[in-house]
Amino acid sequence: MxxxxxxxxxxxxxxxxxxxxxxxxxxxxxxxxxxxxxxxxxxxxxxxxxxxxxxxxxxxxxxxxxxxxxxxxxxxxxxxxxxxxxxxxxxxxxxxxxxxxxxxxxxxxxxxxxxxxxxxxxxxxxxxxxxxxxxxxxxxxxxxxxxxxxxxxxxxxxxxxxxxxxxxxxxxxxxxxxxxxxxxxxxxxxxxxxxxxxxxxxxxxxxxxxxxxxxxxxxxxxxxxxxxxxxxxxxxxxxxxxxxxxxxxxxxxxxxxxDVAGVSLSGALKNIVALAAGWVDGLGWGDNAKAAIMRVGLLEMVDFGKRFFGKTIQTKTFTEESAGVADLITTCSGGRNHRCAKMSVVEGKPIKEIEARELNGQQLQGVSTAEEVNIFLKSQGLEKDFPLFTAVSKILRGEEKYQDLPGLIESRTEADGNEMA
Amino acid sequence: MxxxxxxxxxxxxxxxxxxxxxxxxxxxxxxxxxxxxxxxxxxxxxxxxxxxxxxxxxxxxxxxxxxxxxxxxxxxxxxxxxxxxxxxxxxxxxxxxxxxxxxxxxxxxxxxxxxxxxxxxxxxxxxxxxxxxxxxxxxxxxxxxxxxxxxxxxxxxxxxxxxxxxxxxxxxxxxxxxxxxxxxxxxxxxxxxxxxxxxxxxxxxxxxxxxxxxxxxxxxxxxxxxxxxxxxxxxxxxxxxxxxxxxxxxxxxxxxxxDVAGVSLSGALKNIVALAAGWVDGLGWGDNAKAAIMRVGLLEMVDFGKRFFGKTIQTKTFTEESAGVADLITTCSGGRNHRCAKMSVVEGKPIKEIEARELNGQQLQGVSTAEEVNIFLKSQGLEKDFPLFTAVSKILRGEEKYQDLPGLIESRTEADGNEMA
Incomplete structure (x- = not known):
């Protein structure tokens, strides 16, 4: 015994x-x-x-x-x-x-x-x-x-x-x-x-x-x-x-x-959203616009999880836990990705230049995560299903402009909530 | 025909x-x-x-x-x-x-x-x-x-x-x-x-x-x-x-x-959360703390809806729509309830005094909604089940202090996510 x-x-x-x-x-x-x-x-x-x-x-x-x-x-x-x-x-x-x-x-x-x-x-x-x-x-x-x-x-x-x-x-x-x-x-x-x-x-x-x-x-x-x-x-x-x-x-x-996958994934994907939120802040588009970007970002985070880590992912990890919605909020307020993206708009300089100046040799997580997620989505032929993630990586590569974000994510802001169910 | x-x-x-x-x-x-x-x-x-x-x-x-x-x-x-x-x-x-x-x-x-x-x-x-x-x-x-x-x-x-x-x-x-x-x-x-x-x-x-x-x-x-x-x-x-x-x-x-109830209710209840977020901002507790308050607030909004408008309410109205999480975010950033609550902490004045000075005779929605929700919760004997809403109304009445918010909402921040399922 x-x-x-x-x-x-x-x-x-x-x-x-x-x-x-x-x-x-x-x-x-x-x-x-x-x-x-x-x-x-x-x-x-x-x-x-x-x-x-x-x-x-x-x-x-x-x-x-x-x-x-x-x-x-x-x-x-x-x-x-x-x-x-x-x-x-x-x-x-x-x-x-x-x-x-x-x-x-x-x-x-x-x-x-x-x-x-x-x-x-x-x-x-x-x-x-x-x-x-x-x-x-x-x-x-x-x-x-x-x-x-x-x-x-x-x-x-x-x-x-x-x-x-x-x-x-x-x-x-x-x-x-x-x-x-x-x-x-x-x-x-x-x-x-x-x-x-x-x-x-x-x-x-x-x-x-x-x-x-x-x-x-x-x-x-x-x-x-x-x-x-x-x-x-x-x-x-x-x-x-x-x-x-x-x-x-x-x-x-x-x-x-x-939900290990939900917690890990939120921590990664929110940094992509923070870049877009930073650009919108830099453009002076106001709090409503920034909240819209964050909402769309949250939806894509959930979708991404459900699609590629389906079995164990829980929506509520993203929408109700600190690792999800709360981290997204704080990252889009005081985080480094948001701050550098905002500076790059305000100063009219590439984000790489801001990163080098502000981060003492460290790298912006959002930039590499956006690229990696984009490589993966491309390999799956699914870029269109994640318009915000795709827009961020295209803007980072200079293929799109941050001013065009609303049009780029229209499929998310136009679709009705009932239809998305 | x-x-x-x-x-x-x-x-x-x-x-x-x-x-x-x-x-x-x-x-x-x-x-x-x-x-x-x-x-x-x-x-x-x-x-x-x-x-x-x-x-x-x-x-x-x-x-x-x-x-x-x-x-x-x-x-x-x-x-x-x-x-x-x-x-x-x-x-x-x-x-x-x-x-x-x-x-x-x-x-x-x-x-x-x-x-x-x-x-x-x-x-x-x-x-x-x-x-x-x-x-x-x-x-x-x-x-x-x-x-x-x-x-x-x-x-x-x-x-x-x-x-x-x-x-x-x-x-x-x-x-x-x-x-x-x-x-x-x-x-x-x-x-x-x-x-x-x-x-x-x-x-x-x-x-x-x-x-x-x-x-x-x-x-x-x-x-x-x-x-x-x-x-x-x-x-x-x-x-x-x-x-x-x-x-x-x-x-x-x-x-x-x-979901009419979900949309209406989000628009009402977010103003209670914005007061708490404003106090925390006024105290200089940082973005993490504010995000925690907003997360807890979002959970109580959903809970309140499910409990009292149960049949037609959908969680995703709160967690995924503009009327829900996005409005909560913008209200806790640039809204009047947040701003006046923050001022009241920074200036050490009652919120009623700030309201009178800042709003040209108009009333802060969050103050009246907090009171009304509290009257209702009391009548149901359910104040304890909504610790943030209850804390806000008690703080407004001077029965609690905003510095004690973390302790007042501990039942939400201590409980594990699995258990809340």
Missing amino acids: ASLAPGKKHKVTIVGSGNWRGSTIAKVVAENTAAHPELFEKDVQMWVYEENVKVDGSSEPRKLTELINERHENPKYLPGIALPHHIIANPSIEDAVKDSTILVFNLPHQFIKGLCRQIKGAILPYARGISCIKGVDVRESEIRLFSETIGQELGIYCGALSGANIANEVAQEKWCETTIAYDPPSIDSQTPTPARTPPNRTPASSQLDLTKLNEHKDVSGKPSKVMLRPLPAEYHPIDQPLMKTLFHRPYFHVRVVS | ASLAPGKKHKVTIVGSGNWRGSTIAKVVAENTAAHPELFEKDVQMWVYEENVKVDGSSEPRKLTELINERHENPKYLPGIALPHHIIANPSIEDAVKDSTILVFNLPHQFIKGLCRQIKGAILPYARGISCIKGVDVRESEIRLFSETIGQELGIYCGALSGANIANEVAQEKWCETTIAYDPPSIDSQTPTPARTPPNRTPASSQLDLTKLNEHKDVSGKPSKVMLRPLPAEYHPIDQPLMKTLFHRPYFHVRVVS
Whole structure:
């Protein structure tokens, strides 16, 4: 009979790159590992892409990881925000992920595949992931979410976190909400753990279930070759309540859902909409016009999800959750894609020029996502069914003008609501 | 056999009060009556509550109706916007509605019942209405939409128009969308009219249908005592396509739906949400927090509709149409309720004081709607089920503080998305 002693603690690693979003989420997570010592090891590893940084006007550049660990602040990407002392910046990714049962991914998407190959042998085979990465992984006629890519490359289950979470506001502990999508096949929850096994369920019966459930389907409903490894019985199960405990803060309210595809996809596609909203704002067309663009964008996000990730997608993830409509709203108000698109109209300059000037070498997510979604839609012969997404990519390529947006999306604004049902 | 000659033209009256919204919608409608002479009489009557107005620094006040008809401009409420010459401002409501088959209501809701009593004998008994009025009609434990109130008081069918339509932007012909909800019982569409009757459908069979359909249900699903009168056969039917033709402009894109309750209710309830969004903006809590408030507000709008107007309400009216999510967005950006609520926080003054200073004697819709919705929820013992609506009314009464909003709505931000399903 199982004892009631607490299970083995989980070690958490932020697979970031030292950027502002990675540091922000590390702060949230580290506050919770300290608050819940019965569940988590206090120390949180944060992988930081090593670079030399000059600070305080000193002429001598210093290593970013050393600065973070000395000052408990990320002086390059999140200056002025105190980080918990038990965030350990680590320049070695292999070392950072070692023995971690929970991996939180938050890095520019162009690095993901390389990084996954690098850590595949270093992670625990039964680790679980949460992807905070925006964007979609397109290879011509194939489209995947980064939560899927990570899951498949590493052979682990990977959920997603996304929401109305402009990072500097979260870092300042301004109140907001987020959405975590996490719905691993029942392999985890049926693994008996000391604290939660009901007296009449034996380990033997669980193992029977494991065999049956080992071949799981990925979020798009496509059969996946990943063979999930069960979490050893001495750990607390990594389930929805545990994920909520790891991320929920008084200023960061977590709602948990099961729709990983909906949450990942919203986080990616909203950036396309934000570009169009930014152009309309730059043109001075007013709040009504901007709201119309956002409404049409939301409809295309839902449609895209239903069409290409049909089986598990839920409309309400887009229309009712923080990862959906709320993130769209905040992204079209204070986000970088919106801001740069607006500037490009006001200043009459190409968005690439604004991006280079404003973002310190970083890239606008909306620009690459618009291109990738367009490559995919073209491969399917479906550009016309997504007039806003298509218009944005054509405007980015100079094939259409942002002034013509209303005409370009007329099939959405003219069709009657009854007919769309 | 019916001839193919066009039917009798429709006369349209704007039952406004001379205000900015009434003048704006009169402009839209008059442009379309001129563009579609086969369907509409060109002249559009606009009832204007007569007042004496001083303009151009002259010491002699003049009648507002005379000024509008001479200058083709509403110098008091919509200065600088040229109105079509065939808008006829009329101080006599009985005269303005005479012989009109289509009545467009756009006046402050406190005047509706009195006005309906005044015109009941003056209108055509088979007229049809469109209500652009925001707000709900509450009598303690009973709640009705103004489209219902108008329909019942006048014994006519009344649809609704609402959308992301801040009036001064529409008046300036800035591109936007709107939603018309119009779904009369089939009494109208089955009235044979010369142009549309298929050869094998005779007037006789239609009259049979009329008898059956005369006792219609109102939008809330409650049985109504209204006995609808069929439109005489010589008219074009007043159906969804006709309504679209009357309101659609290149800068004012109309989508037609059937959910009158959803459209009316969104237009009312969003103003409550806008107050909370304004407070959060005034507090400087950032875009994430504001988006969270709007998300929670949208959920309560849907819930309220489902609970009290259940049978005909569709969630997607709120989450996908201009009258829903888009209007919520624009109202929480540039609307008066949001602006005054924000000012009241920034200046540390009661909202009533801001309202008096900013609105020239007009009232903030959100304040009265919040109070009315609260009276109704109290009567049902359901205040707790609508934490945001309840919080707003308590904050308005000084029983709670806007700083405590996150705690007050915790039951919405803490509950998991799966559980809410």
